[in-house]
Amino acid sequence: MPGKVHVQSNINGEDTDFLCEPRQSLLEVLRDVLSLTGTKEGCNDGNCGACTVIMDGRIVDSCCVLGVEAQGKQLTTIEGIASADGLHPIQQAFLENASLQCGICTPGFIVAVKALLDREPKPTEQRVRHWLAGNLCRCTGYDKIVRAVLDASEKIQASPR
């Protein structure tokens, strides 16, 4: 019977060791082993983006990554977005624009937006919509989310942290 594997990753800036079974997805490891339950399970098959995390600078669906594949990787989850000083401007913009209702899709959206704005600080609306095609929301529709992203982009430009 396959035993547990020792994996070392850097998660939200902290070197983290964990044990997991090879069959466990990174999503299961984050939630069930590391108690980082901010990352949500939606479809569990790579369609909805609720489980989006940043792995070595790229967004991935953590349901489609094995926990053991995180060996040596740098991960950012929703828990790594806000700072000790308060919410990240993206999170603030989601609140101010009423961009969430049930909230299950929100962590995935915010992580995906963080990766976009880190790379492209001033995306067009079309670029935002294209970037977020892999994140599904079944409550609000997308207009308020897109508005929040453009709003966050402007606020980050105005006062870079």
Place this chain on the structure above:
Amino acid sequence: MKEIDYAVPKSVSETVSLLAEKGNQARCLAGGTDLLVQLRGGRRSVELVVDIKEVPEANHLSYDPQKGLEIGSAVPCYRIYQDEAIANAYPGLIDAAAMIGGIQIQGRASLGGNLCNAAPSADGIPPLIVLESTCVIAGPNGTREMPVEDFCTAPGRNAMQDNEFLVSLRIPSPKQRQGANYLRFIPRNEMDIAVAGVGSSVVLSADKNSIESARISLASVAPTPLFVKEAGDALAGKAITEEAIEAAAQAAMAAAKPITDMRGTIRQRRHLVGVLTRRTLQGAIERAKEA
């Protein structure tokens, strides 16, 4: 998901030994966007997952205008479309690499995996076929090469033995005055499975008024991606006219063997093959004129 073992071989030969040991109870893992979903859903069952991302040849991406493009089978789509030289040389391939799934999927999924998964609807396969790509396959007796159009044998099945794996894809250098284009029809803007897809490639004559040669390949309208040789041949030596393009579209429609399912009907799919063949040929010709 049932229990699995996990191995991370560091070389082609180590990978082949692992596969030889486990037979059909092993499967290679690249981006995992098909395999992990299949394992979890019980559609596939294996004892050993062999992660090939640390095999250098499977993770290698290089382009040389003389030698062409070599794409390791585990190279994720984003690395292909982010490379400016590759994007400029192979826009027809980028059409598909930037279209498979969303940004999350493109961060992991590879064209090699798209090919091995052998879905009839795979967007990555028609562009590879029209660009005359070959598969580099490693097994116990070394490596062999096979044209991509011969690789898929049935839905979800490919021409490899259990003890073989796809190491890389080789795409010849773009010819002078060559252009390619891939388009699919989906009811949404993004993130959907093709109802029908068509890839076209053309090489124009020196005066750019006629077509020297053309290749056309179809997705989602047969049990495997189709290479429709007769549709491309219908254009060889012909002046660029609406009639010539229509003849190729008719040949492509005749070759399609679609089924009716939840995504589309036979009639709609055959019609789409005609529309997409005409549009991708126009797109390929435009690109060839600029090339």
